[in-house]
Amino acid sequence: MANTQTSVPAFTAGQVLTAQQQTEINTGIPVFADETARNNGFGGTGEKVLAEGQFAYLEDSNTTQYYDGSAWLSVGGTFALTLISTTTIGSAVSSVTVSNAFSSTYDNYKIIISGGAGSTDGSLKMTLGATSTNYYWNGSYGGLNWTNTINGDASGGITSSLGVGLFSANSIFANIDLSCPNLAKVTSYASQQVRTATGGFFGTFGGFLNDTTQYTAFTITTSTGTLTGGTIKVYGYQNS
Amino acid sequence: MATYKIQIDDKVRNATADEAAQIEAAHAEAQAELEAQAAKLAARQAVLDKLGLTASEAAALFG
Numbered sequence: 001m002a003n004t005q006t007s008v009p010a011f012t013a014g015q016v017l018t019a020q021q022q023t024e025i026n027t028g029i030p031v032f033a034d035e036t037a038r039n040n041g042f043g044g045t046g047e048k049v050l051a052e053g054q055f056a057y058l059e060d061s062n063t064t065q066y067y068d069g070s071a072w073l074s075v076g077g078t079f080a081l082t083l084i085s086t087t088t089i090g091s092a093v094s095s096v097t098v099s100n101a102f103s104s105t106y107d108n109y110k111i112i113i114s115g116g117a118g119s120t121d122g123s124l125k126m127t128l129g130a131t132s133t134n135y136y137w138n139g140s141y142g143g144l145n146w147t148n149t150i151n152g153d154a155s156g157g158i159t160s161s162l163g164v165g166l167f168s169a170n171s172i173f174a175n176i177d178l179s180c181p182n183l184a185k186v187t188s189y190a191s192q193q194v195r196t197a198t199g200g201f202f203g204t205f206g207g208f209l210n211d212t213t214q215y216t217a218f219t220i221t222t223s224t225g226t227l228t229g230g231t232i233k234v235y236g237y238q239n240s
Numbered sequence: 241m242a243t244y245k246i247q248i249d250d251k252v253r254n255a256t257a258d259e260a261a262q263i264e265a266a267h268a269e270a271q272a273e274l275e276a277q278a279a280k281l282a283a284r285q286a287v288l289d290k291l292g293l294t295a296s297e298a299a300a301l302f303g
Contacts, residue, residue: 090252094244094263125266132262155277160269221263223270226245 003031004059007041008048034060038072081110081235089116089172089230095221098232102182102216106236109181113165113174113220116230121195123223124165124174128181128215132160137189137207139163144200156207161221163205166195172230174220181215 005024011017017025024030032038038058042050052069064075084106087098102109113124127135138156156163165174176191188208195201220232244255244263255263288298 087247087249090245090247092245093247093252094255095259096247097249099249123270125270153277153280155273155280157273159273161266163273221266223274224267 003027003057004033004037005030005041006032006037007044007046008054009046010048029055029057029064031057031059034058035072038065080238082106082238084109084234084236085232086234087232089227089232091228092119092226093228094226095219096227096232097217097219098234099217101218101234104182105239107180107183107239108237109178110235110237111174111176111178111218112233112235113172113176114230114233116167116172116228117170118167118172118222118227119169119225121168121197122166122225123163124167124172124193125161125221125223126164126176126189127161127219127221128187128209129213129217131209131211131213131215134210135159135162135207136210137162137205139191139203139205141201141203144194144202145198156205162189162207162209163203164189164191164193164220166193166201166203167222167227168195168197168200171196172227181218184212184214186210186212187215 005027008030009021009024011021030038030041032041035058038056041056042048042054048054050067052067054067055075056065056067056072057063058065065072066075067073085098085101087096089096101111136156136158138153140153164176165172167173171194173196174191174193176189179188181187186208188206190206191204193203193205241257241260241264244260245252246255246259246263285295288295293301
């Protein structure tokens, strides 16, 4: 890259600077290929001693960093949520599998399913990997219309999937927080969902999968009917 | 058995017989959940009827 440099020089009084050195100065923030190059760019013979307030740009991660006196930190801080994948739901599908959603990089995940539409009113069920037993869950509903009588529990229990979302003829929605799907622990979840219809309702569900399998994939299946359009976005919560 | 379409990541295809059977089992289980929920609602409504309360009045009472 045109701006890449390998050192941040310290100049002496009266020193004649080369064109390359002038160019590096003109860049402003020194640009390095990666962390290794950045670390090697300070403290050597003829180089600046690394000190608090120093900035650097890393090409491999496209990040600007500053040195706080003991460590390099990213400008703007670390984002709490990182988008891992976006899956666009196809036409008239009964289930959608998202592979490679979970890894050792994150312990906890947020999954948002939104947009699109169902072929009818229905709910969204989640399974992890190929597991179809030992899902424990329940939840409660509240009617969006005073006159309906939907208020009550979701009648979950020990089933072959987790209740995680709702859909209608004009939308699909689920907001799911999933804990430890890729760790050797039980996977637990909590979700909120809304069925957007004049007789619709919201729901809050929670539960867990009672095994310690380390999962990388999940599948969303309809309770009835099909889904068309919308997206399934998977985010990872930063571990630290 | 009905034909179902499933999606794996970005690819949509027809479900195999085994996959279709799994979808139908999931639908049947969901239907049972709905029926259980409807039964609970009906039981609640029966109590409300006995008390002479509407759902709104019950909501006002119990939140």
